[in-house]
Amino acid sequence: MYLLYTHNDLDGVGCGIVAKCAFGEKVEIRYNSVGGLNLQVERFLEKGKKKNYLFITDLSVNEANERGIDEFVKSGGKVKLIDHHKTALHFNEYSWGIVQVEYDNGKLASATSLFYEYLIQNGLLQPTKSLQQFVELVRLYDTWEWERHGELQAKRLNDLFYMVSIEEFEEKMVERLAGDAAFSFDEFEEKILDLEEEKIERYVRRKKREIVQAKIHDHYVGIVHAESYHSELGNELGRENPHLDYIAIMNMGGKKISFRTIHDHIDVSEIAGRYGGGGHAKAAGCSMTEEAYRLYVAGSFPIEPMRADAFKNKFNLKNSEFGSLYENRKEQSLFIFNTDNGWAIDVDGSELDESFSTFEEAERHAKRHYAVWLARDEVYIGYLMEQMSARRTRSLALV
Structure with a gap:
């Protein structure tokens, strides 16, 4: 029996879909938040069933579970941790760790692409055209390479993921990837994705009026409260306000903070790491600790929202020879x-x-x-x- 503990975002669920294509009913998948993984791993180690093969993808374990997994593997247990976050590179010191941030050709890796390649290399999965295209769309979105290359299908795949339940998305994709036809959305999905795009644009437009600017730990930060569309919102706010080092998005209901940046000299995974979180250089997150709440929520509450630059001017223009x-x-x-x-x-x-x-x-x-x-x-x-x-x-x- 195979077990897969993975993240509950598109990249993590992409790993689950790949696992279903490889193992069918012989795999048990559990989708976890960043904070929920360690409890699952603790329970697995307590049971100590060496006949089961555990895969952990797109997430990292804490130090206690790190030691526990290593002892379990040394005693004959079967575990593979496959990740692509810089903060997880130290797991490569173990025989059971496979962590790779980018490929030799410079492309960034995703958990789904690494897991897919591992299964193929070990004879556990036969590659198909549709599966390869699906994996690449997940990789493009998770690494944000989709925007640089104009691959809108990758963004639309993520939009669809958040429009349905994980179970429904998984079922749809596994069924669609069973053949070898090119991956595509059906007519109904295309229609609702068009509607979703309009909804996202309206949401982002409204949130632009709510962003505040604050200085936190020598960085100039744009802070906004939002529960949806964090990637789109963070990217758009960053592009419109390039003077800001990064964007911090407060999800008060989920008690989480998402960090996004458009700058190469800023690594938001390091910022998230201050509060026990992690992620990528340009997209990361953490739980809303007491310190994070004080800095990003309480500290910014009295600040008035930023005003947007005038955009209908004919005379007062940027970079004007008249000033x-x-x-x-x-x-x-x-x-x-x-x-x-x-x-x-x-x-x-x-x-x-x-x-x-x-x-x-x-x-x-x-x-x-x-x-x-x-x-x-x-x-x-x-x-x-x-x-x-x-x-x-x-x-x-x-x-």
Whole structure:
């Protein structure tokens, strides 16, 4: 008998679907949250049934279970832990650990792709065209390579996953992957996925108005409360606010925090690790510990939401040769303009000592340190008229 303990997201359930294709009714699958795995493993080790073969995928065990598994395997038990998270690399020190973050060709690995390849290499599964395509879609979505390559089918697969129960999704996929035809969605699924896409767009648009900016542990963070569509929301908020180091999404009902970043120099798995969580460099999560609650929820509660940049302007434009005007809730005016020495920032009539080589660097500084947004055209015109009037007054005073 085979046992599979795996995560309850698309990548984890992808492992379950692959296991069903390989073992049929000879496998018992249990889908777990990050916090639920260790209790399952403890119970398995207590029973000590060496005739069962345990696979653990897309999740890591704690130190106690790590020692317990190692002793169990040394005494003749059969366990394989297959994962792709950087925080799990130390399991490669054991004979029962298989952890790989990326392939030799530079592609990022997923738990589903690693498990699929393991089963094929060990003669436990016959590859098919449809199964290979399914596994690749899961990998593309879980690693976020789908966006870079424009593989919308991967995102739609994840959307479908969250629209039905795990049991229904698993049943649908196992049945669909039984043949060797190309993987595709049926007509009904295409229709409801189109509707879901519209729903996601409306949800993200609403949440954009609720994001707040805070400084936490030397990072500038965008904080928003949301229970759905974390990946889409985190990615969109990150792209619209590149001055923020990462986005933190609060799920108060689930008492969890999701972290997302678009930057290569930020590793949110390290941030999640501070609170007992983990994940990938650009997507990670943790339970809402007391410290995390204090920093991300209580600490940010009094902060007003960020204002979006004016987007219908004809005159006050970014990177303008005439300068760009920004404002904030403190009623400060920041004017970014080009000089012979680069880009400069004027704050309420006083020019900062620091200069910047590009407009983007100047804007990033202004947004991070002053929480500003691009002002509307009428404010910009009023500002320029005021500056011209002040300059004329100074000129007359010198005559």
